[in-house]
Amino acid sequence: MSPKQHEEILVTTLASGHRVVLPLHRITGQQPGPTLGITALVHGDEPLPNAVLRRVLSEVDPSQLKGTLLVMPVANPLAYEALSRQTPLDGINLNRTFPGLPNGCVTEQIAHAIVTQFLPQVQYLIDLHSGGVFPTVDYVYLSKLRPEMSHAFGSPLLYVGHGFKGTLSGIAEERNIPSLVVEIGGGSMMDDVYIDRGVCGVLNVMKHLNMLDGTPQVTVQQTVFKELIYLHPHVGGVLYPEVGLDQLGKVVSGGTLLGRILSPYTFEEMEIFKAPFARNYMILVRGAITRVNPGDFVYMCANADVA
Numbered sequence: 001m002s003p004k005q006h007e008e009i010l011v012t013t014l015a016s017g018h019r020v021v022l023p024l025h026r027i028t029g030q031q032p033g034p035t036l037g038i039t040a041l042v043h044g045d046e047p048l049p050n051a052v053l054r055r056v057l058s059e060v061d062p063s064q065l066k067g068t069l070l071v072m073p074v075a076n077p078l079a080y081e082a083l084s085r086q087t088p089l090d091g092i093n094l095n096r097t098f099p100g101l102p103n104g105c106v107t108e109q110i111a112h113a114i115v116t117q118f119l120p121q122v123q124y125l126i127d128l129h130s131g132g133v134f135p136t137v138d139y140v141y142l143s144k145l146r147p148e149m150s151h152a153f154g155s156p157l158l159y160v161g162h163g164f165k166g167t168l169s170g171i172a173e174e175r176n177i178p179s180l181v182v183e184i185g186g187g188s189m190m191d192d193v194y195i196d197r198g199v200c201g202v203l204n205v206m207k208h209l210n211m212l213d214g215t216p217q218v219t220v221q222q223t224v225f226k227e228l229i230y231l232h233p234h235v236g237g238v239l240y241p242e243v244g245l246d247q248l249g250k251v252v253s254g255g256t257l258l259g260r261i262l263s264p265y266t267f268e269e270m271e272i273f274k275a276p277f278a279r280n281y282m283i284l285v286r287g288a289i290t291r292v293n294p295g296d297f298v299y300m301c302a303n304a305d306v307a
Contacts, residue, residue, distance in 0.1 A: 003028045003062035011113045012106065014089075020078065020106065022113060025057055025071040033067025033211050037122030038202065039114075040072070042095045042129065042168060044079025044087075048185040049128030052198035059199065060206075067211045070122055075168075076110060083133065096166040115171060124149065124209060125172045125179040126202060130194070131186025135297050137284040138194075138249050139183050141169070142224060146178035152208035152216040153180060153201040156249055157281060157302070160226045180205065189245055189287050225281060227303035235270045236293040237261040243299075245287030251304050254278040258285075258299050261292060279304035 007024040014020065038056070040049035053073045060069060074080050075094065082088040092107035100111025119125070124146075131137035140155040141163060150158055163170050169179035182201065185194030204216035233239075241259040243252060252258075256275040263270055284300035292298055 003030070004057075009113050009117050012109050014106075020110070022072055022077070022110070022118070023074055024118070025069075025073065027057070027060055027062055027065060027069040027071075029065030029067050029069075029211070030063050031066040033065070034123040034209055035068040035070055035121060036124045036126065036206065036209060036211060037070045037118060038072070038126045038128065039075045039168065040128045041080050042075040042127065043085045043093075043132065044076050044081070045083050045085050045132040046130040046186060047080070048130040048191060048194060049182075049198065050074065051191070051195050052128060052202065055195065055199045056202050059203070060212075064213065065211060067209075069206075069211070070118070072114070072118060075114060076107075078106065085132065095168060096164060098166050098168050098171045114168065119172060119175065119177065122177060125169065125177055126205060127169050127179060127181045128198065129181065129183045131183070131284055132297070134187055134288075134290040135284050135286050136185060136187035136189055136245055136248060137183045137300070138185070139283050141181035141183075143173070143178050143180055145173050145176065149178055149205060149208055150180050151222060152204050152218065153182060154197075154204050154216060154218040154220065155182070155184070155201065156220040156222055157283065158222060158224045159228060159302070160224050161228055187245075187287055223281070223307050225302040225304070225307040227277075227306050228283065229276050229301050230297065231258070231273050231276075231299040231301065232295050233261055233271055233292050233298055234294055235261060236291070237270050238264045239286055239290050239292045239298055241286050241288070243282060243285060245285060247282045248285050250282055252280050252282060254280065256280070264291075273299055276301055277303040277305065281307065
């Protein structure tokens with residue numbers, strides 16, 4: 001049997017006859033060790049992590065691997081096809097739906113399939129995300145069960161706060177599977193930089209778990225923050241950023257103008273965004289002029305004074 005296998009998990013069949021299947025790539029090492037599961041595209045508008053996994057799968061040599069690598073590069077194929085955060089058939093966010101339902105709507109069935117057929121096979125989990133089509137993001141959630149695994153990834157900023165209800169990582173940690181949630185890149189800007197960092201981070205975690213020889217290459221000063229504010233618009237329009245991608249991960253002063261929303265029809269200023277804390281780590285930014293709708297992610301700021 002080849003050490004590299006491609007498998008599928010059947011979820012359901014649509015009215016069109018289309019089979020909803022989840023792809024799995026399995027690399028079995030020649031030496032014993034743990035099983036690390038990695039997922040991407042839980043949100044369909046976050047393609048960059050998929051590119052990270054393509055590189056990881058090509059670079060991991062089974063002869064040098066201890067244990068098993070189990071990769072799900074597209075966790076929500078219907079949302080990915082629509083380039084949407086939600087599944088278009090039912091409008092549900094998969095990463096608020098775990099553990100799902102076996103006889104529920106499509107998103108609930110996808111969640112149930114992942115929890116019952118993928119998660120029991122793994123001892124550790126990395127769930128890769130990005131900022132999506134327009135925003136760019138850069139931080140890592142701190143695992144409650146194994147925080148040193150989060151540090152090993154090598155991100156400069158780590159978040160110790162509570163995640164949202166119904167996430168894959170939350171269910172995994174409830175089941176005693178240490179889980180690392182990575183938010184990296186997005187916005188179709190600096191893709192090569194963030195892909196390189198994502199690949200290095202995954203390999204760092206594998207070294208931390210003794211699945212690969214060597215020690216994690218963490219070359220940045222790491223800061224753990226615990227207070228985070230999401231800035232969402234109340235109105236739709238065109239966002240003109242005042243703080244750009246060059247400030248991602250840096251500190252800006254309270255009251256700094258981050259961006260403004262203008263009407264694309266009258267060009268009047270409809271809403272402005274200012275940095276909420278006295279000192280703010282910029283966690284998510286929009287690096288270009290983009291359209292926004294009410295409730296979109298436009299900026300994320302962390303309180304630097306309690307980091």
